[in-house]
Amino acid sequence: SSYDAGEHDSFMHKEMVEQPAAAERVLRGRLDERFGTAHLGGLGMDARETRAIRRVKILGCGSAYYVGQMGAALVEELARIPADAEAASEFRYRDPIIEPDTLYVAVSQSGETLDTLLAVQEVRRKGGRVIGLVNVVGSAIARECDGGIYLHAGPEVAVASTKALTNMFLGFALLALQLGRVRDLSIADGKRLIAGLQRIPEQLEAVLAREDEIAGVAARLAEAESLFFIGRVRGFPVAREGAQKFKEISYRHAEAYQTSELKHGPLALISEAVPTVAVVPYDELTDRNVGALHEIAARRGPLVVVTHADVDLGDVDAVRIDVPRNERELDPILLTLPLQLLAYHAALLLGHDIDKPRNLAKSVTVE
Ligand code: AGP
Numbered sequence: 001s002s003y004d005a006g007e008h009d010s011f012m013h014k015e016m017v018e019q020p021a022a023a024e025r026v027l028r029g030r031l032d033e034r035f036g037t038a039h040l041g042g043l044g045m046d047a048r049e050t051r052a053i054r055r056v057k058i059l060g061c062g063s064a065y066y067v068g069q070m071g072a073a074l075v076e077e078l079a080r081i082p083a084d085a086e087a088a089s090e091f092r093y094r095d096p097i098i099e100p101d102t103l104y105v106a107v108s109q110s111g112e113t114l115d116t117l118l119a120v121q122e123v124r125r126k127g128g129r130v131i132g133l134v135n136v137v138g139s140a141i142a143r144e145c146d147g148g149i150y151l152h153a154g155p156e157v158a159v160a161s162t163k164a165l166t167n168m169f170l171g172f173a174l175l176a177l178q179l180g181r182v183r184d185l186s187i188a189d190g191k192r193l194i195a196g197l198q199r200i201p202e203q204l205e206a207v208l209a210r211e212d213e214i215a216g217v218a219a220r221l222a223e224a225e226s227l228f229f230i231g232r233v234r235g236f237p238v239a240r241e242g243a244q245k246f247k248e249i250s251y252r253h254a255e256a257y258q259t260s261e262l263k264h265g266p267l268a269l270i271s272e273a274v275p276t277v278a279v280v281p282y283d284e285l286t287d288r289n290v291g292a293l294h295e296i297a298a299r300r301g302p303l304v305v306v307t308h309a310d311v312d313l314g315d316v317d318a319v320r321i322d323v324p325r326n327e328r329e330l331d332p333i334l335l336t337l338p339l340q341l342l343a344y345h346a347a348l349l350l351g352h353d354i355d356k357p358r359n360l361a362k363s364v365t366v367e
Helices: 011-017 019-027 047-051 063-079 088-094 114-125 140-144 163-181 187-208 211-222 235-250 259-264 286-298 328-349
Strands: 055-060 083-087 102-108 129-134 147-150 226-231 253-258 276-280 303-307 319-322
Touching: 011 019, 011 328, 019 163, 019 187, 055 063, 055 088, 055 114, 063 083, 063 102, 063 163, 063 235, 063 328, 083 088, 088 114, 102 114, 102 163, 114 129, 114 140, 129 140, 129 163, 147 163, 163 187, 163 328, 187 328, 211 303, 211 319, 211 328, 226 235, 226 259, 235 253, 235 276, 235 328, 253 259, 259 286, 276 286, 276 328, 286 303, 303 328
Parallel strands: 055 083, 055 102, 102 129, 129 147, 226 253, 226 276, 276 303, 303 319
Antiparallel strands: none
């Protein structure tokens, strides 16, 4: 076929490196700099209908679900509409309450994940409105939705999803902007976020440029049988996604936890043999996060901290990976990229099949 891994050792590597270009594509033609909003013609909703939405419910599986959690935070922060994400695989089994003023959002790279498709059908059967954030044009989920946002990530072959997830996050940012600007998000804040979105491609590039350094950090992690990935609030879905990627291709046990919950149990597992990858952005929670790092360091747990240069870790003994800062709301996606690179380099060192990990399929079309 015309699509191959080229000079890359794997599709996953090619797809990670393609992220700046993919990010440009999902944003192209959709940013309105003048009015600080997004134009999403595919939603098929006018301002009045958009304004009538009182809740947002995001449905996806695996990594799409974790990015959905990042998306829910964006919707709540920018539009101040209650929003949450749920595993699409669970949704239909709990007889969900479908409300007419809720916007349901199905998120899927392939558009063929059966659990997500059945969740969409459950919503529609009960008269709810569903839009799709889907990469594959004309896929089953895209066809089943009332409207949507195509992700334009280009073909994704590796089982471990990377560029599609980045574009899902950006798709949620566009949706949140549009929802926000028909409510109380000011034109100034809209413009601030648009400027932030425009910086994302070059900032992703800046993270990719540090791949060798990140590979060195991965070498330390690859030896561990078990790891924690921690973060809180905006950082928690980032940690979940980081652990997911690590499990999928390195086959190591990686557990995501809220940093704030460590002391309520899992701190008992911390030792020299159990490294922690901590997501510590420069934000209102930095000091609390650094406090938790001290707790881990005191139990001699090796620490890798994915953070911003402005964060002062004090005397904590940690390996740090600094990523460029954006607007707080948009930082999660930049904090996610080093976690993809960590998983990839750990798997490479361990000699695993990067693109086709054992037991997994690219899209899960069975129940
Ligand atoms: C991602 O790395 C995983 N392979 C997996 O969790 C995936 O995101 C999930 O199966 C959803 O797939 P979809 O986006 O095609 O619906």
